[in-house]
Amino acid sequence: MFENLLAAKMANLGTETAFMVLARAKALEAQGREIIHLEIGEPDFDTPRNIIDAGIKALNAGYTHYTPAPGLPEVRATIAEYATRQKGVPYTAEEVVITPGGKPIMFFTILALVNPGDEVIYPNPGFPIYESVINFVGGKAVPIPLREENDFRLDVDELAALISPRTKLLIINSPANPTGGVLTPEDVARIADLVRGKNIFVLSDEIYDRIVYDGAQPVSIAAQPGMKDWTIILDGFSKTYAMTGWRLGFGLMHRELAERIAQLMVNSNSCTAAFTQKAGQEALTGPQDAAAAMVAEFKKRRDIIVDGLNSIPGITCKRPLGSFYVFPNIKGLGRSSQEMEAILMERAGVAALSGTAFGKYGEGYLRLSYANSVENIKKALEKIAAVVKEL
Incomplete structure (x- = not known):
C-alpha cells in the first residue's frame, strides 16, 4: 500500500x-x-540461574531507569577487564559501548564510518546483516568468498586483490556464522599486515569466540601490533551465556569512536536496559x-x-x-x-x-x-x- x-x-x-x-x-x-x-x-x-537472579536483584534494587548512553560505568569497567583477559588487548571503560544486542554495533559502525561509494569487504557466506547494512547506507559491498577447500577461512591473497583506494572497512567473523570456520593466528597476522597503515578499519565480529572445539584458539586482530585503534570488536552475551532475549551486546573501540557510537545510541535507543547490564556483569564475574x-x-x-x-x-x-x-x-x-x-x-x-x-x-x-x-x-x-x- x-x-x-x-x-x-x-x-x-x-x-x-x-x-x-x-x-x-x-x-x-x-x-x-x-x-x-x-x-x-x-x-x-x-540463561544460567545466577544471571537470572542478578537481573531480578537489579530490578528490585531500582535498576529500572535510564543509564548513560554507552552503559553503566561499573559494567563498562567490568567488560573492559573481561576483554583485556579474553582478547589479550588492554581496554578501559571509555573504550566500551554497551548496546541492546550485538547487531547495533554492526549497524552503528557501518553507519558511522561508511560514506556512499565507500567499499566494505565482508565475508560471503556470512551473516546477512553485514551486506544489508552496507547497501542501506549506500556503500559498495565487496564479498570475500569463504571456500570449503580452505576450511571456510578467507584467502588472504584473494583479500589483497580486493582492497582498493575506496576500501574503508573490512569485516571479519571468527568463529564464523554460518560455517563455523575459525581464522588461524597466521591468518589474522597476515590480514593485519595487509590493512595496517591504509586507513582501513576492521569490524571484528567475535560473538562466538568462547564457543570453540578441538583446541581452536581464536585470536583478535586488535591484538596485532598497531591494530587496536583501527579495530572495532563486536561481542555480547547472547551466545556464550544463552541470553538472546536479554538483548545485551557491546563494542570495543577507540574512545573517540566510542563517543560517536554513543551518539548513535542517544539518537536511537537512548540506552540499554539497566537491569540487563547488571545481569551481564554477573555473567562475566560469576561462575563460568x-x-x-x-x-x-x-x-x-x-x-x-x-x-x-x-x-x-x-x-x-x-x-x-x-x-x-x-x-x-x-x-x-x-x-x-x-x-x-x-x-x-x-x-x-x-x-x-x-x-x-x-x-x-x-x-x-x-x-x-x-x-x-x-x-x-x-x-x-x-x-x-x-x-x-x-x-
Whole structure:
C-alpha cells in the first residue's frame, strides 16, 4: 500500500532469513505438523540461574531507569577487564559501548564510518546483516568468498586483490556464522599486515569466540601490533551465556569512536536496559561452569550431526571448529540450496536454512544449527536421510 511512499534506501535493506523460516515452521506447527528446529541461531539452554537472579536483584534494587548512553560505568569497567583477559588487548571503560544486542554495533559502525561509494569487504557466506547494512547506507559491498577447500577461512591473497583506494572497512567473523570456520593466528597476522597503515578499519565480529572445539584458539586482530585503534570488536552475551532475549551486546573501540557510537545510541535507543547490564556483569564475574558445560554439550552434538550428515549419500560436511552451526555441502543431491530448504521443511519436517541466505557463495550448502537436543538431532538426521533417498 505504501511501497511508493517509502524512502528509496529501504529497497536496499535486506533481512535475516532465519526468522522468516522460523515463522513458516511455527505456522506449520500451528497446523499440527511436527517440525525439528535447526534453523535458528539460538542456544536451547536457559540463561544460567545466577544471571537470572542478578537481573531480578537489579530490578528490585531500582535498576529500572535510564543509564548513560554507552552503559553503566561499573559494567563498562567490568567488560573492559573481561576483554583485556579474553582478547589479550588492554581496554578501559571509555573504550566500551554497551548496546541492546550485538547487531547495533554492526549497524552503528557501518553507519558511522561508511560514506556512499565507500567499499566494505565482508565475508560471503556470512551473516546477512553485514551486506544489508552496507547497501542501506549506500556503500559498495565487496564479498570475500569463504571456500570449503580452505576450511571456510578467507584467502588472504584473494583479500589483497580486493582492497582498493575506496576500501574503508573490512569485516571479519571468527568463529564464523554460518560455517563455523575459525581464522588461524597466521591468518589474522597476515590480514593485519595487509590493512595496517591504509586507513582501513576492521569490524571484528567475535560473538562466538568462547564457543570453540578441538583446541581452536581464536585470536583478535586488535591484538596485532598497531591494530587496536583501527579495530572495532563486536561481542555480547547472547551466545556464550544463552541470553538472546536479554538483548545485551557491546563494542570495543577507540574512545573517540566510542563517543560517536554513543551518539548513535542517544539518537536511537537512548540506552540499554539497566537491569540487563547488571545481569551481564554477573555473567562475566560469576561462575563460568554453565557456559563451559554448554560448549561441551555443543561439541557432542557437533560430532553427532557431522557424522550423521556424512553418512547420507550426496552430502558431505566439514567438522567446524567453532560456533554451533554446520554448513554441509549438498551439491551431490542435484538440487539448489533453496529447493532443499523447502523440501526438508515440507517433506521431512526439518527447518534448515539455504546457504544462499548467507550470500551467493552459499549456493550448494545448507546451514543447520545444532542448538537442539541430541534426540532431535538424531531424529532430524533420520528424516533427512529418508527424504534424500527419495530424491
